[in-house]
Amino acid sequence: MCCGGDCMALVYVVDDELNVRRIVKKTMENEDNEVHTFVTAEEALEEIEKRKPDLLFTDLSLPSMNGIQFLKELKNRAYSIPVIVVSSDTSPESMRSAFKAGIVDFLTKPFTPQEIRDAFELALREEDSIYKRAREIRRLIEEGETGSAESLMSELFSDFPGSPFPHFLYALLVAKEKPKIAIKHLKASLSLDEDFKEASDELKKLEE
Template identity: 25%
Template sequence: MKVLIVDDEANIHKTTSIALRAMGHQAFSAYSGSQAIRKLEENKVDVIFLDLRLGPENGLEVYDKIRSEGFEMPIIIFTAFSSISTAIEATKKGVFDYVLKPFVPEQIRQALDRVGKNLSLESKVEELKTEVSESAPPALFESQDKSMQAIYRLTERAAPSDATVLILGPSGTGKTVLAKRIHSLSKRSKNPFVVVHCPSLSKELLESELFGHVKGAFTGAVKDTWGKIEAADGGTLFLDEIGDLPLEIQAKLLRFLQERQYERVGETKTRTGNVRIIAATNKDLQKDAQDGRFREDLFYRLNVISVVMPPLAERPHDIKGLAQAFLQHHARRQGRGDACTFSDSALAAILSYSWPGNIRELHNLIERCLILCDGGTIELDDLPMEVRSQSADGRSSRSHITIGGHFTLEEVEEAHINGVLNSTDNYQDAAEILGINKTTLYRKRKRNPELETADT
């Protein structure tokens, strides 16, 4: 951890710093409240040791000042035995812990162990909140497909190292899930897994998101902000859809991969980052590098260990298992228990369908079908038209919808909207792809029962 020592005695700084470094921590020193604030503005700190009697200053007033400036890290009070009652009052006020002077290194170790456990619990809570908010489907790492078995073996061997991993493959094939799996099997698993979605922001905001910025660096930069590299310190930084990373930022990322050094936007101070990089893209990065759309040197830096996720259509033996796992997952979420199932004809149609949206499309489709079906069995008629039309049992009354075929505009529109809905995460993304606003999409959904479903 990065520890700030705030004390007016030089000997305390020396002995505490030696003890902290021996334990593998990094120590910073401040001799006054104002100096402490400056140190906090310059460096990301995990915990503070604060003297209760800081020369002419009152340690609790310094504590209040630190909190008023927006710094929320745990603060441990240094106090003499004579002021222990004040220290107890300080803990009621929000101080994390206190250490009696004179102290020995073991007391420092125990205090930091308590901080570490607390931070670990907070991290787990945040991960659980994220999983709940994303309604994450179960992650399955067993496969009947030989190519997937080879991918799982490769990633399990690579996970304990710090090697950069590049995950390639079409959208919806489970690249993010695999990245989380690699992190969970690594020696960094107790530290953060932080995601940067490269296409989601402008070049300027993406640079700040990645590296951080200082106050005044650009319009709207009202305070110093730490980027995702600092947030992932000790853990894994996942760069999703890295093929969309602007060329200007590619140069800075290359430098970070080579030297582990970077600067926040608007700052000249060079910092170091201790993160493992995992990147993913649905693009052909090698071709983009040859065509000048992606830096060739960055591609080779990223391509230390490379895996290619196959489309779901190339994993036919896995479709049934995935479909049943998603069905049970959503049945439990909807309070239907474990009795939900597929009819034989519905399952046959699911196994026959080509799944252009891959695992994401399968997951979304089953969630929608379970919401709309009567009872606990998903029937053939509960499936969207484009899935029914590819059913191998011949029970569909319609041929596969094709452009130029003998279909009404309503049938074509229904099939196209269904396909887009099933291959995206939410209605906003679907509306943008369709070129209509979200309200219009909702109206079409209400007008056509085939599209009626819950917003995901």
């Protein structure tokens, strides 16, 4: 994703209300982004398989697969896409489930174009901070640059103490040489996010 308006972002909007799709699409296109809209989560998932967006807006009340199921499916497929929920369902349980699934922001319907722009800016910062840094650390681990990976990871632990990512990444770093420590960190990662499929899969491999 691009920061500070330097380049265009690919944005997907998933909502069964035509008016909502139009408002978000127009607001994001006015910020020079490419926007595609979908009525169902299934349609969006089909498109995501072909082309992953930089940002996703979704309602929770969707036909067929609902928003929470959609968020879980994105996680199960290991798509690290910043998500903003736009919904009239503001029950504590729904909001808790959405944030637990890793969303960036939760906007309540009705909303203003400015709220959409503010949420977009927040998503840019989030992507630049945790997701981008996590991807860089994984690249360093895969390329065997363990010293650099460890240095960046220590900053990630410090900046995002409540995130499951630092524990998961540290487990990947030490899995071969220190499997017991890796298991400990994978369990810590899952305690912060019990639906973190990659952490769960890695834990199963190490415990076999």
